[in-house]
Amino acid sequence: MTAKPSGQRDLRLDFFRGLSLWFIFIDHIPFNRMSWMTIRNYGFSDAAEIFVFISGYTAAFVYGRMMREQGFVVAGARILKRAWQLYVAFIFLSVIYIAQIAYVAHSFENPLFAEEMVTMHFLSRPEIVLLEVLRLRFLLANADVLPLYIVLMAVFPAILWLMLRAPTVGLALSIAVWAAAYFGGVNFNLYPTGRGWFFNPFAWQLLFSIGAWCAIAGGEWIRVLRESNVVITLCVIYLIGAFAMQTTTWSPRWLNILPEWLVIFPLNKSGMSPLRLAHFLALALVTVHLVPQNAKWLSSPLAQPLILCGRHSLEVFCLSVFLSYTAGFILIEYSSALYMQVLVSLGGVLAMVGLAALMSWYKSLGQRPPRTQAA
Amino acid sequence: MTGTKVSIRMVAAAAAVAALLEPARANEACYVPPFLVEPHGALHRVAEAAKRDKQLSIVIVSGSPSQVGGTKGRRSYPSYLEAALKKRLPEIDVRIDIRVKTRRPASDLLTLLPAIAEEAKPSLVIWQIGTVDTLLQTDVGAFTRTLEKGVAAVAERGADAILLDMQYSPRTDRLLLDYSPYLDTIRDIADTAKVPLFDRYEIMRYWNVAGTFDLTSLKDDGLYEKIHTCIGELLADFILRGAGMKESKGIGG
Numbered sequence: 001m002t003a004k005p006s007g008q009r010d011l012r013l014d015f016f017r018g019l020s021l022w023f024i025f026i027d028h029i030p031f032n033r034m035s036w037m038t039i040r041n042y043g044f045s046d047a048a049e050i051f052v053f054i055s056g057y058t059a060a061f062v063y064g065r066m067m068r069e070q071g072f073v074v075a076g077a078r079i080l081k082r083a084w085q086l087y088v089a090f091i092f093l094s095v096i097y098i099a100q101i102a103y104v105a106h107s108f109e110n111p112l113f114a115e116e117m118v119t120m121h122f123l124s125r126p127e128i129v130l131l132e133v134l135r136l137r138f139l140l141a142n143a144d145v146l147p148l149y150i151v152l153m154a155v156f157p158a159i160l161w162l163m164l165r166a167p168t169v170g171l172a173l174s175i176a177v178w179a180a181a182y183f184g185g186v187n188f189n190l191y192p193t194g195r196g197w198f199f200n201p202f203a204w205q206l207l208f209s210i211g212a213w214c215a216i217a218g219g220e221w222i223r224v225l226r227e228s229n230v231v232i233t234l235c236v237i238y239l240i241g242a243f244a245m246q247t248t249t250w251s252p253r254w255l256n257i258l259p260e261w262l263v264i265f266p267l268n269k270s271g272m273s274p275l276r277l278a279h280f281l282a283l284a285l286v287t288v289h290l291v292p293q294n295a296k297w298l299s300s301p302l303a304q305p306l307i308l309c310g311r312h313s314l315e316v317f318c319l320s321v322f323l324s325y326t327a328g329f330i331l332i333e334y335s336s337a338l339y340m341q342v343l344v345s346l347g348g349v350l351a352m353v354g355l356a357a358l359m360s361w362y363k364s365l366g367q368r369p370p371r372t373q374a375a
Numbered sequence: 376m377t378g379t380k381v382s383i384r385m386v387a388a389a390a391a392v393a394a395l396l397e398p399a400r401a402n403e404a405c406y407v408p409p410f411l412v413e414p415h416g417a418l419h420r421v422a423e424a425a426k427r428d429k430q431l432s433i434v435i436v437s438g439s440p441s442q443v444g445g446t447k448g449r450r451s452y453p454s455y456l457e458a459a460l461k462k463r464l465p466e467i468d469v470r471i472d473i474r475v476k477t478r479r480p481a482s483d484l485l486t487l488l489p490a491i492a493e494e495a496k497p498s499l500v501i502w503q504i505g506t507v508d509t510l511l512q513t514d515v516g517a518f519t520r521t522l523e524k525g526v527a528a529v530a531e532r533g534a535d536a537i538l539l540d541m542q543y544s545p546r547t548d549r550l551l552l553d554y555s556p557y558l559d560t561i562r563d564i565a566d567t568a569k570v571p572l573f574d575r576y577e578i579m580r581y582w583n584v585a586g587t588f589d590l591t592s593l594k595d596d597g598l599y600e601k602i603h604t605c606i607g608e609l610l611a612d613f614i615l616r617g618a619g620m621k622e623s624k625g626i627g628g
Contacts (some may be wrong), residue, residue, distance in 0.1 A: 104546050110592055110593055110595055111599045112590075113442065113542065115441055115510070115542075116443060116547040118478065119547055264477075323427055333591065336584065
């Protein structure tokens, strides 16, 4: 289906990033029972962690080499170009989102929800709303992974510069910033509520930086940890414990089974709770333990749709934000029956794969020798 | 599929009503599965006041005027609740007072509670909560403490309490507002303090899924009256069951 991957490309990164994109999409459709399939119900961490970590890893891998070979300016400029693309995509998605809210607010005459509609009054000042969108202060509900990504990429030249010279210092600095967010509540503010970003960039940069650190300096560490049976056993025990804990959130009644001191939910997702972080890292270690880089099934046709999506993650992620809103709109406006939930979920995933295939095709056009006939 | 499951349930409910030969039309139209309107916690004061003093004084505290009678020319659930209670308890003097602090969060309503308990001496305080705090995005920790204090304040002054959570509004829910942290808090407090929670959110969500009412309607097409009638009816039975004055194994109504 696609060209043979180059020797260095780690298909696991593409595969699991693709998987996290599918999960994020399914989780972001409101009232979607398909979200029972995604990992967030079976442990502390969820698809967002996978996505951010792999994004950090890949960014460091790709731009790190560029920075070594072509210097700080060239690599930095490339990274900022990427951040700019993300920013433009974000503005585009926000316009669609605001249009949807405006449509509802404009045609709303039902007195039953008079109180709830107060929340849409901010639309009466479009000049402010638009400015706040540009300033990243008005974020699409439930989808601010994208602005997080923008901020991370915008500062990534500096992170990468440091990581390449003194990875340990870089990681320590990242942990310090996380602590300021987790314990001190440092965060960006949102319009109109003044609340912080759900994906607090000061906290979530830690995972991105850990990803970058792994790509640059962590290879040996990962090898040792991955091959240690003790470590893997501990990880598995932690994952099983987390799973058992998570099952109690499936029903409010079950939460009562736990003794008071064990009731840890909800874990702080905005501030990246250490329990979530540990859960993700354990999951990642067990995964690299089980799935070697040259695992056969990664080249099987069945894995290709996921790998494709992971390879074009920016485009696919943006589409998925748009799709999850559209899907929510369809479920609210037409029918939210279970078959509709299945339908919009499947349809969305197909659209994501379709876009990824299209992007690959575009890319292959650019790489073809000019004399080859384009069929 | 859900659709079929629900309709079987609805048919069963309708059949049960018919079998009882009770022309409970409102109950039928307002059907929700019984567990959604089962009070977890007893209303001793209500039972006592009704039996001994033959009177029932209720105060409804709310930060959302349009939901408790602030909208001109519309009857809202407190009014329907009063009518339903009077119908069910003809020999008892039922009085309902409403205290509103327009679009003020729970912490502001909390300051009202002691005075209400002193002067109105109600047997029951229904604390309608959640909407304004979700809108204002109150700090969830502060919201939790407010609720705990409020529930304790009512109990201290010898009245029963019922928590009544926000409406389920499919459009604003998730599109702009995330109710879940506030809902979870309300449910937690109700659970730990053994205060009956009238879970309006789940009830309305059920109606929307079951197709009883289309809550996505944009128009002013009588939905307001229908929902408030049903909430009033269900709440009346909820109170009576909490006070042990009605069988628990009803068919939801």
